[in-house]
Amino acid sequence: MNAEIIAVGSELLLGQIANTNAQFISEHLAALGIDVYFHTVCGDNEGRMIDVIKNAEKRADLLIFTGGLGPTKDDLTKETVAHVLGRNLVTDQEAMESILEYFKVTGREMTENNKKQALVVEGSHVLPNHHGMAPGMIVDTGRHLYLLMPGVPSEMKPMFLDFARLYSASRNEEHIQSRVLRFFGIGESQLETQIIDLIDAQSNPTIAPLAKESEVTLRLTAKHEQLDQAEAMLDAIEAKIDARVGQYLYGYNEESLPEIVFELLREQKKTIAFAESLTGGMAADWMAAFPGASSILNGGIVCYTNQVKHQVLAVPQEVLKTDGAVSASCAKHLAASVRKLCGSDFGVSFTGVAGPDKSEGKDVGTVYIGFSDSNGSESYRFQFNGSRQKIRIQSTKTGYDIVRRHLRNLPIIGC
Amino acid sequence: MNAEIIAVGSELLLGQIANTNAQFISEHLAALGIDVYFHTVCGDNEGRMIDVIKNAEKRADLLIFTGGLGPTKDDLTKETVAHVLGRNLVTDQEAMESILEYFKVTGREMTENNKKQALVVEGSHVLPNHHGMAPGMIVDTGRHLYLLMPGVPSEMKPMFLDFARLYSASRNEEHIQSRVLRFFGIGESQLETQIIDLIDAQSNPTIAPLAKESEVTLRLTAKHEQLDQAEAMLDAIEAKIDARVGQYLYGYNEESLPEIVFELLREQKKTIAFAESLTGGMAADWMAAFPGASSILNGGIVCYTNQVKHQVLAVPQEVLKTDGAVSASCAKHLAASVRKLCGSDFGVSFTGVAGPDKSEGKDVGTVYIGFSDSNGSESYRFQFNGSRQKIRIQSTKTGYDIVRRHLRNLPIIGC
Incomplete structure (x- = not known):
């Protein structure tokens, strides 16, 4: 056909x-x-x-x-x-x-x-x-x-x-069932390497990888005379993939990473606040897009200048002078302060160099993401590349993935 | 052809x-x-x-x-x-x-x-x-x-x-020159009514209206043997349109409203900060997308909860109780406070009902936008419609248009 x-x-x-x-x-x-x-x-x-x-x-x-x-x-x-x-x-x-x-x-x-x-x-x-x-x-x-x-x-x-x-x-001779697995935090070639034997052996179900907007998807397609058997074949191949790269698998089909994180926060009854330097409001905006955001998103601070970082978010002048605004210590302070200021369970912060020019002698794409909860604050370093907008979007997605990993008790790894 | x-x-x-x-x-x-x-x-x-x-x-x-x-x-x-x-x-x-x-x-x-x-x-x-x-x-x-x-x-x-x-x-017999005029704050039918005689009389230049994403554009196209004459014909028809609806004309061709406002702020060496309830960071994010944003965008506060409105942005409990978070007085307080907190020339605030449900007994689409500068604070009321995301985007654009009108000494009118 x-x-x-x-x-x-x-x-x-x-x-x-x-x-x-x-x-x-x-x-x-x-x-x-x-x-x-x-x-x-x-x-x-x-x-x-x-x-x-x-x-x-x-x-x-x-x-x-x-x-x-x-x-x-x-x-x-x-x-x-x-x-x-x-x-x-x-x-x-x-x-x-x-x-x-x-x-x-x-x-x-x-x-x-x-x-x-x-x-x-x-x-x-x-x-x-x-x-x-x-x-x-x-x-x-x-x-x-x-x-x-x-x-x-x-x-x-x-x-x-x-x-x-x-x-x-x-087409009662066979059912064609399809399922898309969505991954974040792993590159297409890295994902393929991890499951290359499964891809090479594929015939039914088939496994089709696709990279788009800093994410990778695998489309699994199974054919069988019986619908439940086709579904069972998808479950079986998904289980094999999950055993190897499950920590990167965040959702299915049309689901988005922000949607998944929003649902996890809702299920676990947790609230969140963002301190955003390079992302400039993007992380809060993505959450505010969902109906019911007011029970999850307490608020956020867009701290574009050092003055706002210091006066509103209490980052010590010492930190801004010695380590700079783009640093692990600044990210930790930002996350802890925004959490306290907005009275939320979690505080997430973003500071980095979106470009096009270097800042504080640090390369374009250098990004620190801070995470704070009642146990204290952590910071993770990343090196992204691409346009200003691409770096800002990838930073925001990575911040969401850190929250997802926290809520799912998965390891969080920077570079 | x-x-x-x-x-x-x-x-x-x-x-x-x-x-x-x-x-x-x-x-x-x-x-x-x-x-x-x-x-x-x-x-x-x-x-x-x-x-x-x-x-x-x-x-x-x-x-x-x-x-x-x-x-x-x-x-x-x-x-x-x-x-x-x-x-x-x-x-x-x-x-x-x-x-x-x-x-x-x-x-x-x-x-x-x-x-x-x-x-x-x-x-x-x-x-x-x-x-x-x-x-x-x-x-x-x-x-x-x-x-x-x-x-x-x-x-x-x-x-x-x-x-x-x-x-x-x-095609040396004639040059075809085209120019797109971009309008905000006026509906397609309202714009057409204002210039209907020009549209009815059109042959060369032609005038083609198009409505898209809460904006209206007019594409003017002139044909003439000489390039400069074709340009002069476009200038002449634009002048006629400008005399009638010039206050809504914000830019040309591929220019965007945020881009125009960013350039105006840069030219006039003014800084800005946003207090965002329903827009949730969108207004700050749009500005942070431009290289060089750090010299214009001081920062912002995403004040999704009343607690953040009160504790971070000093909106009196009295106002939140009596008028509610979606009110002219709250919008004014938010704009004034964020301006002070971030040390910027202008403060702009957004509070309203994005939906899908009513809030404080106010209809979905009810929006107040506050504007504050060294002369004091004002608030403007709007009634938008459509989906949650459409209302949020239209609110953000309207906030940018208020800044544009302020910088161009044009009147600002709510509903």
């Missing part, structure tokens, strides 16, 4: 948005074992869309459309697919009812063109839209499979996952 | 990255007056790439390729274009010298396949790569124009802008 992803919409051709839908769908098709050979973007133009469909039919089994299902006369996708297939459009009662319901609930007035959204290609399997009005549809002609979905990502994504489940279920 | 943008690379088809190159190029082609009817993505496969090229030749005048110019045997773009055109690949001496120079400077060892990067399609105009090794090229066959560029965005973007300049210069 191979697929072509066809996005319809002039806003893509005008460069107003990027085709992130194609990325999302491609990533999930790879996990389903479906090859993608082409992405195509075309505008809201019937003639050009017909050419695109006929061309795609020559080179793909599965044609996936995003966009062009809306109520206006510019929206042509289902009309054009119906035309190419020689089928009619018919009203889907369930879709019509959910549109009527929407207008009833919101009290808005329904215009005639909204009824157009309940039309579907005759003989198609309708996919309900749980986040908008336009339903999706699957048309199976025997030779080709056509999947039509809306272009709004928040409507398309859950609908595509519904399709993926239906697709997996329909 | 119409164009098709062809991205080559399996990482796109696997969903590892989104095709942001196509967005960038499309946006700039629109400004050049070149229509884009199709985007295509294909993998590193010669047969499929040949089909894509032949198909594109039928429907486009300008074929723009990104990716597949690297040193490995997977990189096939120029080989395949040369094959389709029946041309040879020849070594470009300048490109070869710059590759040799690169290896000399970095001290790395050059492998044989790096020489492949100096090969170009015979008879092409070579575009130097100022940010990497693989040169770009333009092939003009009379019937079609082929533009080949690397896939790495930091290498592609400046090269594409070089092409755009060459293209504009070659």
Whole structure:
């Protein structure tokens, strides 16, 4: 099975948005074992869309459309697919009812063109839209499979996952199950070296590493006639990987490191505060992004100048003069003071050289992260590289990982 | 003239990255007056790439390729274009010298396949790569124009802008000049209403509005035989727009609001500090992202709990009890205290309800922003809507805009 992803919409051709839908769908098709050979973007133009469909039919089994299902006369996708297939459009009662319901609930007035959204290609399997009005549809002609979905990502994504489940279920010869393991604090080549025998021996499950934004992921994919057996195969290979590099494994699939740390703090009923020099508020901001942050994040101090480090966070002038602001002793003082000042269980501090220039004679990328709790304060040294922003982000992630390791009783190692 | 943008690379088809190159190029082609009817993505496969090229030749005048110019045997773009055109690949001496120079400077060892990067399609105009090794090229066959560029965005973007300049210069019948005006604090429909007569009368220059991320932009595009005349036409229409809505116009083209405020503070030699409740460090973080931030950002306090508001930022218990943390009086106290504590010229504070739930009986989206300088403290009320993160971002931008208006002696208006 191979697929072509066809996005319809002039806003893509005008460069107003990027085709992130194609990325999302491609990533999930790879996990389903479906090859993608082409992405195509075309505008809201019937003639050009017909050419695109006929061309795609020559080179793909599965044609996936995003966009062009809306109520206006510019929206042509289902009309054009119906035309190419020689089928009619018919009203889907369930879709019509959910549109009527929407207008009833919101009290808005329904215009005639909204009824157009309940039309579907005759003989198609309708996919309900749980986040908008336009339903999706699957048309199976025997030779080709056509999947039509809306272009709004928040409507398309859950609908595509519904399709993926239906697709997996329909292929009763085998289930393809996929699981992404997320690692922090270990490089891609270092991780590969640790599990190279497992990677070399892979066939089912497969193990696919990918490095992105200072993190490494492993996508495990297992195939089996029975779903629970496929899951068991994933569990078995994960256990082997976990035994070797488990301390770096922080989460699964779409989970983020801040999300995991936030949940750990919530479970263990701990509060936190940050003293941020080079990260300048980033660590606190990431936590404040989560609903319910107020029960976990007490506060923080952005201590960009030595004056703030000394006057607000009580770092002794002696330390700033002798060791400098970028030092282990400064990091320890900062973490201890911010913890005390904000009355939190943990205090975490960041001080370092983000660049582009050296500071205090210390190289760009030199970073100290302090951690303080009721047992005292510790500091960890790191040497990062890359742009100013990359160093700031990697520092913030490393601070979060230190908290994660503390909460999971894992060793913390600087360089 | 119409164009098709062809991205080559399996990482796109696997969903590892989104095709942001196509967005960038499309946006700039629109400004050049070149229509884009199709985007295509294909993998590193010669047969499929040949089909894509032949198909594109039928429907486009300008074929723009990104990716597949690297040193490995997977990189096939120029080989395949040369094959389709029946041309040879020849070594470009300048490109070869710059590759040799690169290896000399970095001290790395050059492998044989790096020489492949100096090969170009015979008879092409070579575009130097100022940010990497693989040169770009333009092939003009009379019937079609082929533009080949690397896939790495930091290498592609400046090269594409070089092409755009060459293209504009070659069309000696007329120059197409474009300028984007960036607005904050005014909605798209409100802006349109203010200048509707200018929009209705537009032909040359054209005026194209676009709303994105709580901001509105107007793209002005003028055509004239003489470059300076095209510029003068842009100046004239901008002056008319400026006379009506100039107070909302913060910058041009790719400039961001934080960047503009950072530059204004630097020019006027002013320092700043932030007291952040709902924004939780975001305002300080945006400023810390700029090199040289340490001479402008003194520091900040993330005051998520009332305890931190009271103990660190001296907000009276009376205010927290009577008016609440989300109040004009609290915002004023926060701004004044953080200014004093961090010893800065300005203090800016943020307190509000980010959601998803109401707080202190106040609606989600209720936000107070405080501003303090040597003349005293003021507070401004706003009512935003959308998700938690959208409200936090809009609050931070609004705080920056208040600083901009202060530094430019413009009125500041809350709701």
